[in-house]
Amino acid sequence: MIMIKRILLLMFLMLQFSFLQAGIVVLNGLTHNYKVENGKVYKGKIAIENTGSKPQSVKIFLQDFAYQADGSISYTSIRTNNRTNGDWIKLNTSLITLKGKEKTEVFYEIKVPDQSINPGSYWSVIIVEPVEDIKPSDDKAGVNITSVVRYVIQVITDYETDQAKPDLKFESVKIEKEEGKQIAKIAISNNGNLYCKPTASIEIYNRKTGERLGSYTSIAMGLLPQTSKSFHIDISKVPPAQYKAVIIATDEDENAFALNVELEVKND
CATH class of the missing domain: 2.60.40.10 (Immunoglobulins)
Incomplete structure (x- = not known):
């Protein structure tokens, strides 16, 4: 067992070394x-x-x-x-x-x-x-990883x-748990004819009182015309409950596109 562990460690170091070489x-x-x-x-x-x-x-x-x-x-x-x-x-x-x-x-x-x-x-x-x-070898058995x-x-x-503009549309909004974090995933498409670099933000409100509980923002990402991306926002600080929310996509020229949604943050 000790010999096998040593062989596996040596193989790992050899692979790691080969990746560092080029x-x-x-x-x-x-x-x-x-x-x-x-x-x-x-x-x-x-x-x-x-x-x-x-x-x-x-x-x-x-x-x-x-x-x-x-x-x-x-x-x-x-x-x-x-x-x-x-x-x-x-x-x-x-x-x-x-x-x-x-x-x-x-x-x-x-x-x-x-x-x-x-x-x-x-x-x-x-x-x-x-x-x-690729240089195959006939006299050595084994696996060549590249x-x-x-x-x-x-x-x-x-x-x-000046005659073109982005046209951002919200395709979907969902909350998923990843690595112990609650992540809001907002799919946004650019239906316009101009490249832009938007950010997505989500403002969360108490469903009953309307009190604003917080605002959370994604990183900016480039969005080509007729393409879409999923913008991820960590909302782990939001307690489990049902909320009203406003999702806003804003490009670098301060053009804003908004969507009102009902949002449920689950406990699991």
Whole structure:
């Protein structure tokens, strides 16, 4: 039994060590925003570092991208999304190899069409993905575990924002217990044509007296047009009971969308 424990510990340390030896990191953010005009060209870059000690090849490519409040995420070919800007973006390379501890920059250009387009946000994503060299061995039995972490950089271009706006809608409100905490999960969709970064808040009132008992707020999250996300709010301090509540979604321009609900906080 002691020998088995030692073997398992050694395997764990070997796996942990292998993960520490290599890793690609994007250094300058995962959302790149541009306010654009017809016919103009905009330049951007992605700063990448190989934190490992061995050389690492990385492929870079474009895809369309969407997500929903149920957690589903879709990566599809360019032109799948009718608000894609993938055709506007040109990468200066699709494959690089970084030496151990090396940093580099991948550049891209955004060429906005020189013609009238509908106001609002257009987007796609640049995928940065390590290329793993698989070398099968016929003389050794065992399992080869490979962990690949790829980065998704959103490139969002906003056109004629004064003629576009987000339109936030509440899809659902539910309370679930997670890790001993009562969490209000508020699904919000953006039915408008402009990217925004809203927060969700919930104001809770005594059902009988109308007394305001408290206000709780989520973190801000980006919300692309025609997508949705679940905004989580910790309301563990609220005693079990039935309440009246006002749920408010507010974007960075102070546009507010409100919903009145009956809320039940359970004991279990």
